[in-house]
Amino acid sequence: MAKNKNEGGEMSFLDHLEELRWLLVRSCIAIIIGASVAFAFSRFIFDNIIFAPKKSDFVTYQFFCDLANKYDLDKSFCVTEIPFEIQSRTMDGQFTTDIWISVTAGLILVFPYILYLIWKFISPALYDKEKKYAVSFILSTSLLFFLGVLFGYYLIMPLSINFLANYTISDVVKNDIDLASYLSLIKTTVLSCGIVFELPIIIYFLAKLGLVTAQFLRKYRRYAYVIILILAAVVTPPDVVSQMIVTIPLAILFELSIFIAARINKNKEKELANG
Structure with missing residues (x-):
């Protein structure tokens, strides 16, 4: 946040740090509150959300099984069990896992509020016509993030779990998966998909800064696909x-x-043409 475009003033470096400090403080407090709520319902979260993709009756497996039966496709998702067990190998493993999963869930729950704080932080550097997009920014960014989380949870994660659980190098090796390893896959998949779904928002700001153009994206479209x-x-x-x-x-x-x-890019060209 550099210059206030509406008042013509400029914040000092210390003012920037103070604003940033309060943004971080409020964000941490919000995450702690969200984590506390998640911790209160941790048993439900683990049994019905986190460990649900390990069950053969998970909605994604049923969907692909029905699809395979209907169109005579590969039947690998019509399974009776996911062949691995989950273990906790450290004394405090389950307790620390409960804490960190609650923090992750809290972050997801309060994500829109954190976006609001970020918008408040950068808003003094925006024109009035740009500030009116605050609600659109928060809603669209939150929607894309939650869609990405759902996409990761209902598609990428169960597909990955099924693939990795059935991948074997030898019948001698049994899959006894550590709790931390299983949860790491879940957190990485879900949060990564949430971030990937922010691609249009990221491209918007990169294009506004002139770092990315439509021509560049079209040039590398084949590699992306x-x-x-x-x-x-x-x-x-x-x-x-x-x-x-x-x-x-x-x-x-x-x-x-x-x-x-x-x-x-087109809007920028119009602005340059109008002088």
Whole structure:
């Protein structure tokens, strides 16, 4: 947050630090409150959310099984069990896991509020016409983040768990998975997908700063699609339908990013033309 474009003033470096300090303090307090709520319902979170993809009756497995039966596709998701056990190998493993999962859940719960704080932090550096987009920014960014979290939880994560649980190098090796390893996969997948779904917002700001153009994104479109297809091929069964279910949302995000960058580039050209 540099210059206040509405008042013509400029905040000092210490003022910036003070504003940033309060942003971090309020964010931490919000996360702690969210984590406390999550901790109160931790048993429900673990039994019905975190460990749900390990159960053969999880909605994603049922969906792909029904799809496979209907269209005579690969039957790898029609399983009776996911072949691995989860263990806690340290004395405080379950307690510390409960704490950190609560913190992660708290972060997800209060994400819109943190976005609001970030917007308040940068708003003095914006014009009045830009400030009016505050609600749109918070709603669209929150919506994309939650869609990404749901996409990661209901698609990428169960597909990954099923693939990794059934991948074997020898019948001699049994899968007794450490609790921390299992939860690391969940947190990484869910939060990563939440961030990936922010791609249109990230491209918007990069395009506004002139760091990314629609031409650049179009130039490397083929490479982006190759990466998306590889990801889909790795985590899904060997049939086209399930791969497309994963590929299409990611492709739409990329194309939306190109559209946003093109609009911003066009607006910049109009501003330059009007002098």
